[in-house]
Amino acid sequence: MRQLYNLLLGFLLIGWIASPSIAQDRTISGKVTSAKDNEILIGVTVMVKGTTIATATDFNGMYFLKVPVNKDVLVFTFVGMKKTELTIGTSTALDLVMQEDGKGLDEVVVTAIALEKTSKSLGYTTQTVTGKEVSGSGEQNVIQGLSSKAAGVYVQGSSGTPGSSSKILLRGNTTFEGSNQPLIVIDGLPISNETDNTSASDFPFNQNLQGVQNGNRGLDINPDDIESITVLKGPAAAALYGSQAASGAIIITTKKARIKGKSKGFGVIFSSSIEFQKVNKLPDLQTKYGQGTGGGTISNGVPVEQGKANPASPNSWGPLTKPDSAWDNMEEFFKTGHIYNNSIVLNAFNDKSSLRVSLANLKQDGTIPNTDYTRNTVTINADHRISDKFTFGTQLSYVNSGGTLVQNGSNLAGVMLGLTRTPADFRLDDPNSARSNGWTNGDGTQRSWFPLYDNPQWSVRNNPFTTDLNRIFGNVNFKASPFSFMDLTYRLGTDVYTDKRYSIFAIGSNQPASAPNGEINQNIITYNYVYQDILATFKKSFGKDIDASLLLGSNLQYTKTEDQYLRGRDLAVPDYFNLSNAANLYANNSYSILKKSGFFADLNVNYKEILFLNVTGRQDRWSSFNKTITYPSTSLAFVFSDFLKLDWFTFGKARIAYAQAGKGPSPYRTQNYYAKPFFSDGFTDGLGFPYLSQNGFGISTTLNDPNIKPETTSSAEFGLDLRFFESRLKIDFSYYNQQSKNIILNLPVASSSGFRSLYTNSGSMENKGIEIFATGTAIKRKDFTWDIGVNYSRNRNKVLSLGNGVDELAPEEAFSSAQAFAIVGSPYGAIYGTKWKRNNEDQLLIGSNGLPQLEASKGNLGNPYPDWMMGLRNTFTFKGIRLTGLLDIRQGGVAWNGTYARLNRLGRTEESSDRNRTYIIEGVKASDGTQNNIPVSANAYWATYQGDGGSYAAENAIQDVSWVRLRELGLSYTLKIKSIEKYIKSIDLAFVGKNLWLSTDYKGVDPETSLTGAGSNIGGFDYFNNPGIKSFIFSLKANF
């Protein structure tokens, strides 16, 4: 740390002590007008070059500025206009006619720590998505709203149910077990995008495989409050965040009331929309055969089509159904979902202050009955310029959100599990005289086709999971310019939420198996976060050609999380869901505090607007490790087009960057602890404490490393930013190579050491890839334009090492037959499972029973991440009408479709209804290598070869998830009626269709699905996941 002080002090001494002290100032004034229409320009920033002294033009387009005597250049900047420099010389009045700039070369980009920089000066890639694009997608989850809108951004929704999570990755995975999601920053404040899970400490399995799809906390952001989102794709762009920057950052800037170029204003915007949602894709099920066993077998060499009815069997290998008693239970189950979105925004501003207040209410009912989600948000943005030297601002959001979520996945109460397994001859919702509905018997007990599984109609009514979240996040900031060469910024922010969750399994539910007499769960999750930045920016020009700025910053962060879990089992009074109704109570709680401090510097040198050099450094100290760690970064941007002087070649920049960024360890991992254990062999819920009223503790099976430190991702990046024909065509290309080292993981150790893992720095991984995004205007007429935007990215991830002697490990538990692994030499998260035996020619080896044989060891079954992704947008505008379509193409990647395998085994898939025959599996006989000719029964074929019965291999359920989808189709029209313009400035009418078309070979629900959701580091699992949706949105927006 000391070395850094010395360095910085040195910089200060050399840079500023040498400067002559401030002499007399002179006042310069002038008027700024636009070359386009000769109108005056209000709000143009006028700055003394090499200082922070600045002002803005007033209502009359006039500016007055005190300029130090040793300064001679004024810089004028205004959105949409060319940045202009004027030399003062001896004049005291300088007027300027500003030229329009269609090239967008001076766009300001909000980068790390909310620092604004011109895009031209950046030596690394960033990509900005406008708030309009996000809210225009119709997505309520900001993260999902980014899907296919920027190159290198991987977004994976988990399901179409209300309040479910979406996961985001930038440039792939950099760590094995910690979060791989980027930092989410709103107006300079990092906010939580956690996906909090509800799981009791005594639950022996991975809760991500079952339960409900909890939302990621990014869900709490009202998309309509967003002005723009800058995607900082890698360590180079996010370097100033140090130990939190390895996965990049998403920088969100919220809307302000102020409109550039106007001195005051007041407006009210009312918006209202309604969305209709339908399930978009479901597994193809048969209605030909009913519940039972024995069908699809072979007797004396002859296929037996029908089996015997057997109400005690979960199988649908029974007799043919009768036409009047075969049901499509899915058709009866799913309904049309709705989202109603209403909001009012107030905007008020004058030349000193601005205030924007937005109130929004979202109400959703899902496609699954009794699921809903509500979000109320209040967002306030205000700023006030106290004097030329002092500005105050704040951004504050209050959110109340929550709803009723639904069980999914490997779970007896899971909706799709019950729904799809139900035989066609059992109608789940079958009211008759003996009972009022299909899911209860006359006596009020559950009516189910099989004693183990919950009737989903029962489940959605009797097993609700509700969440109620209250959250406040926001910051206050003060900016001062005490000296001509220095700016100070102070920012204090907080993010606080409490999420109260209540989950009920009514008496008579099968889930959970260990609580046959009902269960109540209560979980309270609180998150407390405080963030402080103190920034000092120094500016200086060296001669005529070199401008430099140096930022020094200090950052403190405090995070406290708490989790309280209460459970009551063995309920006595039906429909009374208070813990006092439980005979058996359990509780656990935990809290953790993590403190972070950082100290950073950001040096920018600009040579003639041609060469831009950026050097940064950050030192971090956290309470979760005992060391100080330093991250450097440097980047260089070179504008070479200035030398070419070609008419059609508007702008060309080459950039190169190198950076290091990290990921810090979890708190409390520098020493070993005891833990209250539970013992499970994976088949039962196991044994745990308190046991027969006694408590127990054993040494934790995880060893902690006292020398743990953050992992480091080093990134080298090269890119080109090319613009042609007055920026009508823009192409941005990047290549990156990211090496992550000292990755923090629970390194597995042999249990004979007494421990199962060691939490330490071990392992390395690389991500290499390219990102291209381009925009172009194909046709530009007076009333008609056709714009095309495309983004393409591919990322190649490879696990390089895990640890001494460790070639593979499971970052998170999944299923016994199919897991997600980190395997040295393979992409991270590869599906790992059982395989069929094959010969050298890759042909299946068929056993004497006609079925392929199981390989003794498991292996890599495929990579769940895509080979490449592409987003393609076409927008047509004709007068006030705008038509836009966004195609989302994802090529490659696999999922383990456990749903399909199980449904084949049970004889529920349409394909498995082809059973009045025998099958011969392609392959060679294991015995003699000749072509296989041994027939197997339909049952053996579907249950084992295509299913998960008997000696099956998980590889048979691995399916390609490639897709092409029309993610968004939008049609909007802005209506301006002259006669009422005084009252209503304009009315926007819009239609948005989401996911209206999907093309994929995947068998089952929409392949954009994730059982484990955003709270997990693994993906590619489909085991009775809830289906995705398509929707139609109609909206109206009135500007008053």
Place this chain on the structure above:
Amino acid sequence: MKKIVIIIGFLILTIAQGCKKFTEGDKISPNSPSQVTAPLLLSDCEVALFAAYGGNLSRYCSILTQQSSGFTDQSFIVEQYKMVEGDADGDWQTLYTAGLINTKKLIEKAGSANPHYAGIAKILEVIFIGAATDLWGDVPYSNALKGEDGTEASRKPFYDKQEDVLNSMQAKLTEAIADLNNPKNIILPATDDFIFGGDEKKWIRTAYMLKARYALRLTKKNSADAYTNTLKYLADAYAAGLSDADDCNLIFGVNANEYNQWYAFTKVDREGYIRMGAKLVNMMNAISDPRLPEYCELGTDTIAYIGGPAGEAEIITYGDKVSVIGKYYASPDSKMPLITFVEAKFMEAEAKFGTDKAGSATAYNAAIISHILKVTGKSPDAAYVTANCSETAGTITLEKIMNQKYIAMFTQLEVYSDWRRTGLPTLTKATGATTDIPRRMVNILEERQYNVNATIIQDIMVPVWWDK
């Protein structure tokens, strides 16, 4: 200007120093203790034992010896001897990272001041390592459990030869007996000891029975020595007061987290995976054994108890007709025997068989009668006694001893060791199986992956040292 720079520099330094202080503290978890007490550790070790001996290993041994039958899924895979590497890793983890590491911690915690805790911990240690060596042969022991040292070597322990492990176990039991005979204790185990409530005499008797069990294990190596040592240790046990009231049992409770694991498996979590096996049920049906209603529940459509023939589970004619495990072994809070007076009597019968047939017959008859009384709550009727437990020097056979022991020791790991040691009762491999009945557990995947010093035997037909 200079002043400004100095002030700013000073401010930065102050802020930086403040930051340094800011992150100090909050290093120790408020959620987990750094130290715990001996009673907490003892309860932990015992529940780990209930999990290790009552869970998967018990079901595994029971299916392999055809006491029960694996009907579907993973249980059917065991029935077909198609276990793959990694299948038993969870059991290995329970033995080492739940059991043995904590008996070690308890021995350290007890120190010399609390020998009763140390003695119990040593007996538990022997029980844990005993299961490991019986099922995997050479296992890490002398060099194991040192992960806290933090060195690379501490995480890759060498394996000990089974012969050495067995010798160490006998020595450890001798130490335990001495500890338990030491009356000077600061704290004494009580309710934290689920098995015996801190009764050191019962623990001493258990230690002698264990000595006898592991002495008898060596019949294939040197049967005469094995029998002599067994009888010597049993004599010590009787001299220490061993009676029918001294059974060392696994203790379970009525709450879901305390369930008997056979109950949890067959009635709650994995219904239908395992049912009774034909071998055991047929043996008991043949003698109209009064224990049958306690062992089995009637199947769906029959009035007779039916066991599933090994490997034929998927044949539809059986299905739900086959009995599931009965209430004596699979109620929520059923105890499971670990080592008992009945086993001691059977060991005595076997050890005396070569030299003292009359004594052997007496022990045999006593074992059966005692077990029936224990299971059914009443003594067998006269007809049963006449037919089945009135053996004499002239009628007693080794086969009868081992068959009756097989019945009496239902669900115990010991049955699999007995069968490998004696070949009794006679078992035929399961229908559809492509190999013979395995002689060991499938190898531990994580030991192969993470421990270069591990002795890995992947062939489940390779016998352990004492089975050769």
